Amino acid sequence: MNTTVSEDQIRSRLILLYQSYGYLPYKVNKFEEYDLYAQYKNFLACKQILTFSDTDGRLMALKPDVTLSVIKSASDRCPVHKVFYNENVYRVPEDGDGFSEIPQTGLECIGEIGLYESAEVVMLAARSLESIHSSYVLNLSHIGVVSGILNQAGIRPEDQPEFFAVLGAKNGPALTDLCRRFDMESQAVSNLVMLTELYGPTEEVLAQLNALPLPEESRCAVEELKELDALLKAFGPSRIHLDFSVVDDIEYYNGIVFAGFIEGISSSVLSGGKYDRLVSRMNRSGGAVGFAVYFNTLEPLWFTEKEFDFDVVLVCPSESDLPLAIREANRCIAAGETVRVQCSEPKGFSFRTRYDVRNGAVES
Numbered sequence: 001m002n003t004t005v006s007e008d009q010i011r012s013r014l015i016l017l018y019q020s021y022g023y024l025p026y027k028v029n030k031f032e033e034y035d036l037y038a039q040y041k042n043f044l045a046c047k048q049i050l051t052f053s054d055t056d057g058r059l060m061a062l063k064p065d066v067t068l069s070v071i072k073s074a075s076d077r078c079p080v081h082k083v084f085y086n087e088n089v090y091r092v093p094e095d096g097d098g099f100s101e102i103p104q105t106g107l108e109c110i111g112e113i114g115l116y117e118s119a120e121v122v123m124l125a126a127r128s129l130e131s132i133h134s135s136y137v138l139n140l141s142h143i144g145v146v147s148g149i150l151n152q153a154g155i156r157p158e159d160q161p162e163f164f165a166v167l168g169a170k171n172g173p174a175l176t177d178l179c180r181r182f183d184m185e186s187q188a189v190s191n192l193v194m195l196t197e198l199y200g201p202t203e204e205v206l207a208q209l210n211a212l213p214l215p216e217e218s219r220c221a222v223e224e225l226k227e228l229d230a231l232l233k234a235f236g237p238s239r240i241h242l243d244f245s246v247v248d249d250i251e252y253y254n255g256i257v258f259a260g261f262i263e264g265i266s267s268s269v270l271s272g273g274k275y276d277r278l279v280s281r282m283n284r285s286g287g288a289v290g291f292a293v294y295f296n297t298l299e300p301l302w303f304t305e306k307e308f309d310f311d312v313v314l315v316c317p318s319e320s321d322l323p324l325a326i327r328e329a330n331r332c333i334a335a336g337e338t339v340r341v342q343c344s345e346p347k348g349f350s351f352r353t354r355y356d357v358r359n360g361a362v363e364s
Contacts, residue, residue, distance in 0.1 A: 006302055007103075007295060011086060013131040014105050014293065018084040021120060023107050026083035028069045034059040036068055043068075043252050043278050046091035050099050062090040062099075067275070067290065070108045071282050080111040106272070106292030110279065113287040115224075118256060118274065119231035121289045125258060125270055126238040128293055133301070135263035138270075139243035140202065142256050144221030145214070146195065146244060152215040153188040163192070164247040170196045187213060195244040202229045205242035221255075228256065252278065258291070269297045309349040311337040316357040317344065325357045 015025075037049050043065075050062040063069065066087050074081040084107040090099050107124065109117050122140065129136035146167060150160050159182070166175045172193050179189040191212055198205050206229065209222050225242070232240060246259050253273040260270030272291020279288045312332050316325035329339045340346060345354060 007298070010132055010295075010298070010301075011105055014128055015084065015086070017124065017127055017131060018107050021082075021124060023082045023084045026070060026073075026085045026108075028063060028066055028085060028087050030088075031060045031062050032069060034061040036072065037061050037064060040068055040278065040281065043275075043281070045249070045252075048092045048099075050090050063087070064089055064091050066104065066106065066292070067108060067278070067288075068282075071110060071279060071284055071288065074110045074284060076111075076285055078111065080109060080113070080117065082109050083107065100296070103295040104292045105295065106290060108288060108290035110284070110288040110290075111286040113274070113276075113289055115227055115231060118289050119228050119235070121272070121291065122228065122240070122256065122258060123232055123235040123238065125260060125272060125291045126232075126240055128291075129260045129262060129270060130238070132269070132293075132298065133262035133264075136239060136260065138238070138240045138258055138260045139246045140225075140240055140256065140258045141242065141244050141246040142221040142225050143247065143250055143254055144224070145209075145218045146192070146247070147250075148215045148217030148219075148221060149188050149191050151217060153182075153184045155182060155184075161250060164250050167192065167196060168245050168247045170245045172196045191218075199243050199245075200241055202232070202240055202242050224255070256289070260291075260293075265297060265300055267297055269294055307350075308352050310340045311352050312339045313345060313349075313351045313354045314339060314341045314357055315343070315345055315354065316341060318358065321357045328355065328357065 031052075034049065034051050037044060041047055041049075046064050049064055052060055052062075054060045066085055066089060070081075070083060070085070084105070086103075086105050088101050088103050090101055092099055107121070109121055122138070126136075126138045129138055146164065147160065150163055155163065163175070163178060166178055175192055175196060176189060179192060191214060194212060198208055202225070206222065206226055214222065232238065246257050252275055254276055255274035257273030258271070259268040261268055270291055270293045272289070274287060274289045276287035279286060314325050314329055314332075316322060325341050329341055332339045340349070340351070
């Protein structure tokens with residue numbers, strides 16, 4: 001793993017990264033009127049919402065989402081609205097009960113979204129991961145590749161989420177059984193099963209996709225991925241792979257979707273994509289693309305088990321010796337060590353080295 005970095009260091013890196021590309025800070029209220037979330041509940045990652053009554057009788061909610069507030073505040077007078085945020089959201093974990101406070105850092109690009117805006121956001125997602133850990137991968141997909149196959153096969157929109165769920169699990173046999181249940185043609189089945197097996201650098205997988213007899217709608221999505229890949233290469237090298245098991249919530253996302261992973265953490269630490277449908281539902285013009293980094297998933301980076309509570313104990317029983325203790329503490333800290341200065345040896349803690357300032361003795 002990387003040299004351990006703190007949560008604050010990661011946030012600072014991300015903020016500098018987003019600001020360098022012209023994204024402005026956005027601050028969200030801790031709570032909004034419940035109606036905002038109730039009206040667009042289908043687009044929320046967590047359908048359960050923590051509510052309370054305000055002093056004026058309004059029903060309020062602790063925010064389960066940031067994106068709704070950003071779209072609500074975006075001005076149509078600006079062709080492209082680019083913001084980043086550091087916020088906490090309140091959701092019920094998928095594997096647990098009760099609400100959790102989840103810290104997020106993310107960005108949103110709303111308005112006239114073209115190829116450049118999409119490529120910029122994907123690039124920033126990859127560089128966000130790189131800012132967190134040198135060993136990372138951003139898995140990229142396009143919902144249109146799969147939906148094109150399903151649409152040509154006559155699969156109704158309300159039945160398609162079941163296919164996306166099985167594809168997301170990379171379960172080829174289950175996907176084959178599902179296709180048979182819907183009496184799909186063999187070529188469509190073959191294409192879908194092949195998508196569960198495709199994974200790797202964008203250029204390599206795009207070449208494999210070209211060899212597949214895909215329907216026109218899917219081919220348009222592949223062409224969009226090719227154009228996106230060309231711009232991403234212009235931004236510079238990054239570790240981006242194509243992976244069609246990245247499907248996420250197809251009611252929320254359309255077009256490109258992506259998920260980020262870093263070494264040592266099994267779940268995704270970043271997710272995002274295009275969400276034009278939500279913008280349209282909120283009666284705003286244009287489209288949107290964005291992502292969020294979930295800091296709760298990053299906790300193993302700075303909460304790893306340590307051998308000692310601190311590296312060095314500096315015992316300084318006399319105030320006259322404090323200048324010497326401070327100089328020694330500064331030296332240790334500059335060398336990357338953690339230091340506890342006290343008038344006597346602290347009880348109940350573990351440490352590697354004890355330094356007695358009065359007599360200069362070092363005990364390990």
